[in-house]
Amino acid sequence: MCNDSINLSKRRRLVSVGILGTKVGMTQFFDEAGLSIPVTVIQVGPCIVTQIKAFSTDGYNAIQVGYKQVVEQKLNKPLLGHLKKSQAPPLKYLREYLVKSTDDFEVSQILSTEIFQVGETINVSSKSIGKGFSGYQKRHHFSRGPMSHGSKNHRQPGSIGAGTTPGRVYPGKNMAGQLGNKKVTIKNLQIVSINAENDLLIVRGAVPGKPGALVKISK
Known part of the structure; x- marks a missing residue:
């Protein structure tokens, strides 16, 4: 086995470990054909x-x-x-x-960035932006009720369960509550460019979280 194959297999084992970083923000990147690609800049490690x-x-x-x-x-x-x-x-x-x-x-x-290569796909996990208390329509995409004058169920939840049996509301029922502020993983994001001097990864697409949020990158 040649040295290049040994280094490649070792790098693949290293990248499978996972690495931490910080979301810098979003911008656009122009490829060789001149097309504008929305990208996210991530400060990786060290x-x-x-x-x-x-x-x-x-x-x-x-x-x-x-x-x-x-x-x-x-x-x-x-x-x-x-x-x-x-x-x-x-x-x-x-x-x-x-x-x-x-x-x-x-x-x-x-x-740091030396364990990655341009064109690879990675999974990025972070905590999504918290949006506070939200209702049924915005949080769970419920459909609204009739908008006629006599209806009093425009944005209400409706029935949430039977009365006698079971006589209670099951845990995990989709109801109003906090929206966001949860761990979200975006899979198969392609690495568009790498800035090794500043330890920056430029990946195609959006990454959860606001700028400055901690992100976890894995193969």
Whole structure:
């Protein structure tokens, strides 16, 4: 097997771990044909491997990744002690990823845009924008009631269950409540361009969350 094939297989194992980043915002990108493509700019890493868990000691293989350096006052002492074991700076976010083998990883290893290639597809997860309390039509796309003068059911929910049996409302009923502020995953977003100098990924399409939101990128 040639060196290029070995490096490619190693990079694929690395990208399967997952990496953290920050959503910068949306813009447009012009391809070689001159077409305008809506894209999202993501600040990727750099992430630091803060812990390696092996099957022999922990019962499973996993890699812990840290992201976004902060001042020590924003972290508690147990977390600071945990990070100092791996000689890592104070990091705000820690995520753990299961892996088949930990041979390709080491503590204090830096993960950034070098594990990606233009044209690859990735999955991006983030918390959607919270929109506050919303009604049935906006939150669950219910149809409205009659708009005639005698109708008193324009935007009301209608019946929410039987009376005698079961005599209660089942949990999870689609009703009015908070809209947004939930974890959303967008799959198969194509990488249009990579700015390695500034650790930026430019992906085609929209990514959930507002600018500055934490995003998780996985293969």
